[in-house]
Amino acid sequence: MATPHPAKAEEKGTGEVISDLVDLLKNYARQETVDPLKNLGRFVGFGAGASLCWGIAGTLITIGVLRVMQVETRDLFDGNWSWVPYIAALVVSSGGAVLSLKLIRKSPDS
Numbered sequence: 001m002a003t004p005h006p007a008k009a010e011e012k013g014t015g016e017v018i019s020d021l022v023d024l025l026k027n028y029a030r031q032e033t034v035d036p037l038k039n040l041g042r043f044v045g046f047g048a049g050a051s052l053c054w055g056i057a058g059t060l061i062t063i064g065v066l067r068v069m070q071v072e073t074r075d076l077f078d079g080n081w082s083w084v085p086y087i088a089a090l091v092v093s094s095g096g097a098v099l100s101l102k103l104i105r106k107s108p109d110s
Helices: 014-072 084-105
Strands: none
């Protein structure tokens, strides 16, 4: 008994095969490079914006602590003690930085 041959698809010429290959490679390159880069750009943009906002907030909080210490303790830290409000602002700013670093390094499962 003879085995039946499957129906052959239409044979393509070399030019058509090369054209299909080029189209396939273009689509693959777009899918694997351009689309992820667009998503990465969005992610980096939001991160940069958030970092700018947190930097401005930290600066304003530090200046606020400094001004409150200078105004509320005007008579107490006068003369040779005028540097104390600056140290207080530095301590608050450093505390915020340490807290941020601890939260960044904290593992999600703990």
